[in-house]
Amino acid sequence: MSKPTKRRAILIAFVTAFSGVLMVVPAPAAVASTWSEGACSTAEGVTVVVDFGSLGGGVHVRCAPGPVGSGFEALAAAGIDYRTALRSPGFLCRIADKPANDPCVNTSPASAYWGYWIAPRGGQWCYSNLGAASRNPPEGTVEGWSFSSGASAATAPPPGIAVPAAVEGSPASIGSGQCARTVGPPASPPTTASPPTQSAPPAPLNSVTPGPAATPTPGPDAEVAPTAPRAPSGSTKPNAASKTAQPTVPAVVAGATTVIEATTTTTPESANVELSRAARRAAERAAAPVDLGGDTDSGGSPLGALAAGGLLLLLGGVAAVIRRRGRERPA
Amino acid sequence: MGPRLARDLHPGAWWLWALGMAAAATRTTNPLLLVLIVAVVGVVVSARRSEAPWAKGFGAYVVFGLVVIALRVVFRMFLDGGDGAHVLFRLPEIPLPEAAAGIRLGGAVSLEGVLAAVYDGLRLATLVICLGSANVLANPKRLLKSMPSALYEVGSAVTVALSLAPQMVESGRRVMRARRLRGEPGRRLAWFHQVAIPVMADALDRSLMLAAAMDSRGYGRTAGATRAGRTLTATLMLSGLGGICVGTYGTLDTTTPRVIGLPMLVAGVALAVGGLAAGGRRVPRSRYRPDRWRREEIGVALCGLGVAVALGIVASVDPDALNPSLQPLSWPALPLVATVAVLLGALPSVIAPQPRLAAGAST
C-alpha cells in the first residue's frame, strides 16, 4: 500500500472506531428524579445549594436523596446539569450552562469560577479542601456551589444564604481537614465581597410556572448591594427577612422553603441611589428563567459525524485525483 | 497555456500555512473538526510533497500523534477515569495517604472520561501533524537560507549542526562496531566511555576541519561594520527580544496590567525588526537563487492564516460549537462555518505548483 493510501486508511479506521464506540455505548442508568425542592427535611440525603451570583439566576436549594458518592453525584442526584472541564475532569466549570462564555476546556480563571463550599446543617460555610470528585459527602450535610466573580480565590464568597438549620440526626460537624477556611454566617459578610441578596426565590427551577416574571424578583447583583425587591417601597431594612413580603412566591415555587436573608453592605444613602438600578437589573434577569435540569437525554444526532466521514472520503478522492494528474503532466 | 512549471515554493509560505492550521486546531476540541484538519493537511501533503530524502516521514508524525492520544487515554484511565454516567469498567482503586487525598488512582473508568482524553489528545496530535507537514513540504535548510541577513550566522550554525548530526550517528555506529574488535572489554559502565570518547574526538576533529574550510572560503567577513553599528544592532535585538518575551507573558496572563500585554509585544516586535534591519545593512553577502514570494506563495499563506482567523472568530462568537460538551454525552455537531473554513485550508493542494522532484535522490 502506498503511503497516502495507508494514511487515509488509518484515518478512516480511526473515525470508524470512534463512531462505533459511541454506537455501542451502554445506556446510562436512569436517573431517578426523586429530588425535592428545599433543604432535606430529614437527616437522609444531601442538601445542595447553588448560588449563581452575578450570573443571574438566584439561589437554589434542593435535596438530593440517598447516599451519594461524590459532590458531582450529589449534583446529578439533585437533577442539576453541570459540566466539567475537558482537560481537568475534576473541575466543574458550568452549572446549567452558565457561565456561557467559559469554553470548559481548561479550568476557569480565578475571577470567575464555581467555588465549592460545604457545611454541616446549622453550621458555617467552609471552603472545601477537596474537589467535588474526590469527596464523599456524608448524608445530612450541605453542599454549596457559589459563583465568584471579580474576586480572587482567597475572597470567593460562599453561597448567599445561611446554612439550613440542623435536623435530628444530622452530623454536627464535617470531618476535620476538609475545610480550607470557614466563613462566618452571612449576617456579617465582608464588605468587599458582598454576596447577592435575595428576598424571594428567583425564577422557577423546572419551568413549572411562568409566574415569576410578574413578581418583582430581584436579580442578585454583586456589585451593588441589592436591597429588598419590594422596590416600590424603596426602603432598605438591614437583615430584613423576606418571607412575609411575598406570600405568593412560595406557592409559585411549589412550596420551596428557601431561607433567604437580605443583607446590605452599603450605607442606606447609596443603597437608595442604586436601588433603581438594582430594580431594573432585577427585572431584566427575572425575565430569563434558569432551568437547572435541562434535558438529560444523551444522544444528539450522529449526522455531524456522518457528514465528517463523508467529507473525509471526499478529501481522499480529491488527493488521489490531484496526485494522478500531477504524475500525468510532468512539468 | 500549458501546465504550470514545477518549482519549489518558498518554505516560509508552507510554514505560514501550517502554523495557521495549527493555530486553528488550538481553538477547538471538536473531534470532527480536528480530524478534518488532519485530513486537509494530509491532502495537501500527499498532493505537493516532493521525492527528496528530507520529505519522507509524514507517516511518523501521524504515528506520533496516535501515540499521544493513546498515552492520554491510558493516563486518564489510571489517574482519573472521570465521573461520567456511562461507566465502561472499574479498575481496582489504590488508596492513597491523606496527604494525597485529591488524587485518585484507579477507580471507575467512564466513557466520558476516555472521550475527554481522546479530544484533548487529538488536539495535540493535530498540532504535531500540522507542524510535521511543514517539515515535509518545505526543506528546513532552505528556510534557514531565507532568514534575514542579520541572523545569517545563526542560520548557518543551525544548518551545519543539522548536517553534522547524521555524521555523528554514523561515527557512533562505526565506533560501536570497532569495540567488538577489541573484544568489548570491561565493565558495563565503561561502555559509554569507550564509545563517547572516540565519537566526540571525531566530531571535534571534523568540526575543526569544517571551521578551517569555512574560514578559507570567506565565511564571516564583516567588511565595513563599525563598532557603533554593531553595538546598535545588538542593543536593538536584545531589547526587542526582551520586549517580545515580556509582551507574550503579559498577553497570556490575564492578571497583569494591560500595558505589559499587547503594547509591550508590539514594541518588542518593532525593536526586533529594527535590529534585524540595522544588522542586515552591514552584511556584504548575496544569495544564490533565493526563493521569491510570488502569487502562489501569498495564496498559500493566506489560506492558512484565513483558516486560523475564521476559527478564531467562530470561537469567540459561538464557543460551544467548537467545544462540544460531554455532559450529557452526545454526538459532536459539525458547525457549518468552521467546516467550510477548514476545507478551504486544502486549497494549497491546487494553488501551489508541483514540486521539483529531486533527481537521483536516494541516499
Place this chain on the structure above:
Amino acid sequence: MIHFDQVSVTYPGAATPALRDVDLNIPEGELCLVVGRTGAGKSTLLGCVNGLVPHFSGGDLRGRVRVDGRDTALHPPRDFADLVGVVGQDPLAGFVTDVVEDELAFGMEQLGVAPAVMRKRVEETLDLLGIAELRSRPLRTLSGGQQQRVAIGAVLAMHPKVLVLDEPTSALDPTAAEEVLAAITRLVHDLGVTAVVAEHRLERVAQYADLVIVLEDATAAAGDPATMLETSPIAPPIVELGRLAGWSPLPLSARDARRVAQPLRDRLAALSPASNPNCDGDVVVEGRGIVVRYGTTVAVRGIDVEIRSGEVVALMGRNGSGKSSLLWALQGSGPRDGGSVLVHSDPNAPLDPARLRPAEARHHVGLVPQTPADLLYLPTVVAECSQADSDAAAAAGTCRSVLDRLVAGIDDETHPRDLSEGQRLALVLAIQLSAAPRVVLLDEPTRGLDYPAKAALGSLLRDLAEAGKSVMVSTHDVEFVAACADRVVVMAEGEVVADGPTAEVVVASPAFAPQVAKVLAPQPWLTVATVRDALAELEP
C-alpha cells in the same frame, strides 16, 4: 605569485620549529608538488599560503608570506578567499550545504558576488570539472572522486589564482585519483591557476609537476622535478629505478623511462625475479558463498575465499566493491547474511568466528579497521597498551614490545590522537596483535602513509607471514601490493574478478600495473627491490 621570505613556524608548546627559514618563490601558473615525510611540515607549509597558519592554527610565524602581493600576517584567511582556494584530504568534512549546486555557490555568496554572475560561474564550474549531471545530487550520495571534484569546484567558482590541495587523492581509488589529477592539470594548463599539491603517492603526479619542493628536517628546497627527486628521500619507484640504473636526467613518466630503459632490459633479459610463492601452507580461513547485504544492496555476492598459513593476500578493487564488508564478515563482527566462514586455527576444531564472543574471536582473527582511531579511547599510549594486555590476557608489556618493533620512538605519555597516521596504525596493530591471532586482517592501512612507512608495514606483514600467520590486506596501492603480497584477489561489485599470484594479476592490466612493470614490460619485474637483488647477483 607566492613568496616565502625566511619563514619560520613554531607551534605553541613545540620544542622544535615546524618550518625553519623557508625561502620559496612559486611562479604563476605552475603545478608545484610538495614532497616530504610524514611530519616534515607539508601541511604547515600549505597552511601558510592561505593564512590558516598562524591565524587559525595558532603558533608563531616569523618572516613573511606574500601571495600576489597580499601579506598573510595582515589578513585573516577569509580575506584570502578570492585569491587562494584550499581543498583538504576529506572533502565531506569541508562541505557546508546539502546539494552540489549550493556548495558551489557558497563561497561566492560569502564574497557578495552578484546573483547573475553566480549563476554563470556555477554553470562554468560544473562543465569544467565534468560534474554537470550531479548538480542537484545530495553531497553524501556522491562517490569519493566526485566529492573531491565538487570540493575543487566549490573553491574554483571564486576564480582564485592559487589552488592549494593537501593530499587530494589519498582516499581515492586509482580511477578517481586519475580523474582528480586530470582536472587539476587541466586547470593549470588551461586556466593558468597556480596549484600547490602535497601528495604521498607520487607515482601519478610526479610527471605533471613543474616545480618540486622537498621538505626535510623543517627546511625546504625547491627546484626542477628531475633534479630534486634525484636526491629526495621520498621518491616514486620510477625514480628509484632511475637512480639504480643511473639514468640522467631522471625520467618521470613511464613513456620517458621506456625510452631510456632498453639497456637495463637487456641486462635483465636473462634473469628472472626471485619468487617465493607460499602457496603450500594449510588453509587457515575458509569462506564459502559469503553473502553480505545492507538493506536492499548486496555488498558481497557469494564469494569463496581461502587464506593459507604463511601467506599475504591482497584484496583489491574500487571503492564500494565490498572489500570492507568481506573483511568484517571474515572476522565475525560484521554482518553475514549467507555462506560460511571457518577458521582452522586448531586443525581438529574449525570455528565460525561469528558464533564466538568478540573477546574470543579476536584471539583467532584480528582486524585493523579503516579508521584505526575508532578503537582508541584512553588518554595515553601506555594506558592503551596496558589495557590491551589485560584484555588479551597477555603478559604485561606484550603490546609495547610489538609497538616498538613496528615504530620506534613513541613516547609513553603521548596522547594517541597526537600521533601521526602511521604511528596510530602501528599502535592499533600492536593492540590487535597482542591477542596473538592466527589470522590478521587489515582494511586499507596504506592511506596517508609515506613510502618508508609503507615499506616498514610491508616488511612487518612479511614477517608475520614468515611466523606462520595468515594475513589479508585490502588496499588500492599497487606498489604496496607488488612489494609484499603473495596473492591478489580482485573484487568488483561484490564478486571476485581475479584470484591468483601477484605477478600474474597485477600486470594483467597495463594501466594499473606497478611503475616498474610498466617500464620494464614485457619482463615480469614488479618492484625495484627485486631488480636490485637481481642486478646484485649479476655483479660477482
